[in-house]
Amino acid sequence: MFRFLAVVAVVCVAGTSAIQWTGGSFEWPCSTTKSIFKSSGRYVSKNVIATRAAIYKDDAIVALPRYKAGVPATLAKLSLKNKGCQSTMTPFPCWSQQEEGTCSALQSVVDVYLDPQEILWVLDTGVVNSLEEPIRRCPPKVVAINVKTGKVVKTVDLSGLVCAASRLQYLVADYSADGRVFVYVSDAATRAILVYDVTSGRGYRVVLPKAVTLGAPRRDVLYLSLIRRSDGSSCLIFTYLSGTRMFSIRTEYLQKGSASGKVHDLGAKPQKMVILGTDNGSAIFFRYEGQSDVYRWDATTCFKSENFQIVHQGTECQLATQVVPDYKRGRMRILESNFPDFIQGTIGCGANQSLNIIGPDASRCKRNPIENRIFLSLVLVALWSPNIRSAEVLETIAQWPLLDFALPYDPTYLEQFRPENVVPTGIEIAWHRIFIATPRLRAGVPATLSYIPRDVPLGSSPQLQAYPSWGWHPAGRGDLNCSGLMSVYRVRADRCNRLWVLDSGVMTSIDDFQTPCPPKILIFDLQTDQLVRQINFPREVIRLNSLLTNLIIDDTSATSCDDVFVYISDTASPGIVVYDGATDKSWRVGHSSMLPNPDYSTYQIGGDTFELFDGIVGLAFSPRLGVLYYQPLATDRLFSVPTSALQAGSPPFGEQLPVTLVGRKSSQGVGLSVDPRDDTILFAPLTETAIASWQPQSNNQRIIAYSPEELQFTAEVRWVERDNGNVWALSSRFQKFFKREVDPREINLRIMRIRPDESTPLPTGLPYRQLDGRHHYSNNTLYL
Secondary structure, eight states: OOOOOOOOOOOTTTTTTHHHHEEEEEEEEEHHHHHHHHHHHOOGGGGGGOOOOOOOEEEEEEOOOOOOOOOSHHHHEEEEEEEEOOOOBSSSGGGGGGGGTTTSSSEEEEEEOOOOTTTEEEEEEEOOOOTSOOOOOSSEEEEEEEEOOOOEEEEEGGGGGGTTOEEOOOOOEEEEEOEEEEEEEEEETEEEEEEEEEETTTEEEEEGGGGGGGGGGSSOOEEEEEOOOOOOEEEEEETTOOSSSSEEEEEEHTTOOOOOOTOOOEOSSSSEEEEEEEEESEEEEEETTTOOEEEEETTTTTTGGGGGGEEEOOTTTTTTEEEEETTTTTTTEEEEEOOOHHHHHHTTTTTTTEESSTTTTOOOOOGGGGGGHHEEOOOTTTTTTOOHHHSSEEEEEEEEESOOOOOSOOOHHHHOOOOOGGGEEEEEEEEEEEEEEOOOOOSSOOOOOOEEEEOOTBBBBBBBSSSOOGGGOOOGOOOOTHHHOOEEEEEEEEETTTTEEOOOOOOOOOTOOOOOOOOOEEETTTTTTTEEEEEEEGGGGGGTTTOEEEEEEEEOOOSSSTTOEEEETTTTTEEEEETTTTTEEEEEEEEESOOOOOOOOOOEEEEEEEEEEEEEEEEEETTTTTTEEEEEEESSEEEEEHHHHHHHHOOOTOOOOOOOOEESSSOOEEEEEEEETEEEEEETTTTTTEEEEEEETTEEEEEEEEEEEOSSSSEEEEEEGTTTTTTEEEOOHHHHHHTTTOOOTSSOOOEEEEEOEEEEEEEEOOOOOOOSSSOOOOOTTTTO
């Protein structure tokens, strides 16, 4: 897990309708009891977090799952009249019901549901320390408590309805037309809903059809929402978090014990939805995964985006985990917290939690301005909407079903050429050529670096010319000669009109990861296409499984062509290799933020899902701010580090890089760039098939390009100085190649340009306009 250090300054606003608290502050029977719990490790305030709630008159009853050790009570009550900064909790219904290891007591409450008869239904999984070392203390159960008196009126043992793999998550209580009480519990791991007829004491499992997991790479979270219609009927709406569609079933069918042929497909979800609750009528509240704004959907209308109404604009620091009715005030309340930070253990004294009334009088989380960059949420609103318009035009420069090479007169190249295995990962825009990097991810790549002219007809499919010549690509015919180019992921042109070629030396990295050659950088003069310099890396900066994939050339303080720093991403052994051109020395730096996050190793693009556990790969540089931005592929986060820290060498033992968490994106991504004119960050979230921009100083966010067809897996986003600052992109449908499902009858590979919306298209070979005052140095390495 990543660990980030960040501090949030929450400002309490007196007289508002919100209550707030940090961690878990309890009303103890006496100070001695508190001391005993603390000294024995049974009370660790920062390990307490409320995830679900029910509102009864002036109290909120909250579920406090025992995700980690040190949670003294798993069900507690908060007073809504408390206007202070730190609300205290009272165990509910009493302390004796909280004893861990006593199966007649509550072990770990994950959901609560208050029914119209003032009965609080409590789902207890019986598993504690579920985020650390899960321990099953007791069988799972549902406990019914009279919320008015605090007395337990019913305990339902669920052990006969579950298996070892079961993962119980959500709970709903329902009354049939004849007055019988039913409880529905979601079992995400087994694709089932547990149904228990409380009146008759009979329970059973209703196994859902396989279609409900469509598009879900794993059975992660199975949400349940009970909808009541005006005619008195009710239905249960359900969906998996990672599922692509929403479903419903009439409760009368569940009560009869069968879902066969009764499940109704409501439609496709625009993206992953976190279902937050209902108004106990026909309205469902939800937010999109990783985003803080809350939407309302009236379930009597079609499940379409035009029927989604935003009802709460969230803050960057907190995400909602539930929306629940507050009947006394006639409003809806929202339970929010920095739950992701709690999961990752970066919450300091404890998670910041609040219960706000949705509406204009709801309190807001306020932070010191210095924290804006740390907790900025890069929210892409309604990216999936076909009605998106922007001031830019997405223009196709070149496109291919599969790449085609101008192969030499050597039959061996043709024999070994496998076009279905050739996927571009990087581009560079030079004055007259577009360079394309095609690493040897699998066998059959004839040339790992090639080019096409910039003045090709728009939308054409030109043949690729090997660069600098076919003699540099002997691996294309099976000759693994380390003096040639082996496998190139990215190339960059400098201000001396030289091309820096980063050769990873790794062959067939997807299949068996062969390393026939050490990594190197080759620098070619673009005037003559001759090699002018080769950079080899010392053994101490390279790891056994190093995979060098991206590079940034920092010439901000350069006095000559070689007086530069180069920052290089190592994706497979995550870290950054720094090269100092002035001294010809290299060193390596690392940080946990450069590692892949297992929770984000599954990717969804359209109807395709695949897994890839890649670390740091996306790099971008702000010369004015002196900041390197970076992102692993398997994460939703964007980080930065001062280049001064990188240039200072490897940190001494015990010290860490000054890494900053810049923000969270809506999904994973590879392409990353910076517009140096105003330091706008350009990024390309994969799931949303879009390119977006964010200006850190003004917090201005825009979608500058969106296309579910043309922007599938945007591997490269480039702000191009040699094209008057237009943005270029490379999209590859990598997921199709990775899964060996590429269709040669479709356009799969595109080089695109995003230009201002003008009446006539611009030529691709634009005249160059200098954008800043920095000098272009003469090439002092041409004759070395």
